Amino acid sequence: MQCKQIxxxxxxxxxxxxxxxxxxxxLRHNQKCPPCAEEFEVLKDAxxxxxxxxxxxxxxxxxxxxxxxxTNQKHFHVNxxxxxxxxxxxxxxxxxxxxxxxxxxxPMFGIAPIVSFQGALNVLYMLVEKIxxxxxxxxxxLGKLLVLRNIIFREYTMFMFLWVAAFIAxxxxxxxxxxxxxxxxxxxxx
Amino acid sequence: MDASDIEIINQCIGGDTEAFEHLVNRYKxxxxxxxxxxxxxxxxxxxxxxxxxxxxxxxxSRYNPEFKFSTWALKITTNLCLDNIRKRKGETVxxxxxxxxxxxxxxxxxxxLRKESQKQVLAxxxxxxxxxxxxxxxxxxxxxxxxxxxxxxGESLTIVKNRLYRARQMLKxxxxxxxxxxxxxxxxxx
Numbered sequence: 001m002q003c004k005q006i007x008x009x010x011x012x013x014x015x016x017x018x019x020x021x022x023x024x025x026x027l028r029h030n031q032k033c034p035p036c037a038e039e040f041e042v043l044k045d046a047x048x049x050x051x052x053x054x055x056x057x058x059x060x061x062x063x064x065x066x067x068x069x070x071t072n073q074k075h076f077h078v079n080x081x082x083x084x085x086x087x088x089x090x091x092x093x094x095x096x097x098x099x100x101x102x103x104x105x106x107p108m109f110g111i112a113p114i115v116s117f118q119g120a121l122n123v124l125y126m127l128v129e130k131i132x133x134x135x136x137x138x139x140x141x142l143g144k145l146l147v148l149r150n151i152i153f154r155e156y157t158m159f160m161f162l163w164v165a166a167f168i169a170x171x172x173x174x175x176x177x178x179x180x181x182x183x184x185x186x187x188x189x190x
Numbered sequence: 191m192d193a194s195d196i197e198i199i200n201q202c203i204g205g206d207t208e209a210f211e212h213l214v215n216r217y218k219x220x221x222x223x224x225x226x227x228x229x230x231x232x233x234x235x236x237x238x239x240x241x242x243x244x245x246x247x248x249x250x251s252r253y254n255p256e257f258k259f260s261t262w263a264l265k266i267t268t269n270l271c272l273d274n275i276r277k278r279k280g281e282t283v284x285x286x287x288x289x290x291x292x293x294x295x296x297x298x299x300x301x302x303l304r305k306e307s308q309k310q311v312l313a314x315x316x317x318x319x320x321x322x323x324x325x326x327x328x329x330x331x332x333x334x335x336x337x338x339x340x341x342x343x344g345e346s347l348t349i350v351k352n353r354l355y356r357a358r359q360m361l362k363x364x365x366x367x368x369x370x371x372x373x374x375x376x377x378x379x380x
Contacts, residue, residue, distance in 0.1 A: 011355050014330075042369070043362045049311040050330040058222035059236060063214050066243045071207055073244070 003029075006036050014047055195259040202250050213259075214243055220260060220332075221267050227327045228271035230316045238274060242267045257341055264332075265342045268324055275320040314364040322357035329354055 009026045012018040018026070030037040102119075193201075193212070201209035221242055226235035245266050253262055296304065315323060328334045328342065339350050 011358065014358060015351075015354070038366070039362055042365050043358060045307065046311045046314070046361055046365055047330050047358070049308055050315065050326065051333070053227065053308070053312075053331055055219060055223045056226060058218050058239065062218055062222070062236065062239060063211060066214050066218075066240055067207075067211055069240060069244050070210060070247045073248075 003033065003036055006030075006033070007039075010036075010040055010043065014043065196255050199250050199253055199259075202247070210247055213246075217260060217263050218243075221263055224264060224267055224327065224332060225271055227315075227331055228268065228320075228323065229274065230312075234274065238267065238270050242270050245270070258338075261338055261341045264328070264334075265344075268328070268342060272320050272324065310365065310368055314361055314368065317364055318357060318360055322353055322360060325350065325353045326357045326361065 006026060006029050009018065009022050012022060013026060026040075030040055195213065195216075198209050198212050202213070218239065222235060222239045225238040225242070226232065229235050229238060242263070246263060249266075253259070315326060318326065324343070325339065328339050334342070336347060336350055339345075340347060343350065345353070
């Protein structure tokens with residue numbers, strides 16, 4: 001009988017569905033064929049070892065951790081009531097802030113409290129004006145910066161170009177060197 | 191506590207989060223140990239177990255009572271393990287060397303030999319590609335039937351048989367090579 005067939009019988013043996021006749025063939029072959037016998041012994045021992053690997057106790061806190069994770073997860077599902085609570089809270093906060101500003105903060109600085117809609121609009125208008133002023137000032141200084149940049153650009157273009165080229169060259173070289181290292185490492189492993 | 195799995199699952203779906211604890215307690219050992227043998231170390235096994243149970247909880251409504259709950263739980267666990275092993279490609283991962291199953295009637299030398307052979311087998315198993323490792327662990331360590339493995343992995347009977355066959359061949363080659371190498375080391379030291 002061929003060793004190849006014996007190998008199939010071995011697999012049947014480990015599957016647990018070998019017939020008595022086949023088992024006898026297997027054992028008889030192994031008596032005459034040391035390589036097959038060695039294979040069989042090694043595999044039998046190994047698989048016995050796998051079977052005998054002990055079950056270990058999971059950590060005690062595992063259940064608690066899982067339950068905590070599972071229950072915490074539930075809080076992410078926002079239900080309608082929670083949403084309403086949050087909305088109400090937000091509206092309350094806005095009203096409170098408005099009242100504080102108009103009746104406490106403004107009087108403290110000697111400004112008439114805003115009660116009317118018109119008053120609120122006026123404040124808003126003032127704010128917009130301020131923001132516009134700020135914007136104009138900002139664009140002015142930005143313009144100055146741009147002029148500076150143009151000067152620098154004109155004077156130093158060549159210089160900057162050389163720097164960039166040098167950086168790219170060094171980067172490519174490093175990349176190549178590292179790639180070569182990686183490859184030789186893998187080849188060494190094989 | 192004596193409720194059947196499906197009863198507990200229905201309770202959980204009905205909104206009783208606490209009932210899930212019974213399921214966790216019932217299956218944590220199975221899930222944790224399978225993950226432990228797949229990942230090779232405790233920390234990762236703990237992470238996988240936790241994530242597996244969270245996934246199980248979130249997809250309880252999709253559980254098909256045609257299958258055993260353990261099969262379904264193992265399906266989720268092994269998929270997670272495979273994902274995690276693929277993610278860590280290239281990194282070296284510590285392999286625990288905890289062996290806590292010794293018969294007290296073994297002499298110290300016998301215990302040492304046992305430990306050594308266990309270590310070798312574990313190292314060989316952890317060298318197997320993950321797709322093959324999974325089958326060895328499910329069939330030989332967890333003693334599952336072909337049918338259960340087919341349900342867990344979603345593969346056909348032929349593929350399950352082929353993978354097991356290939357996995358055993360690889361295991362045998364690793365072990366025989368390891369033997370030869372250790373012999374070489376012994377000879378060199380003489």
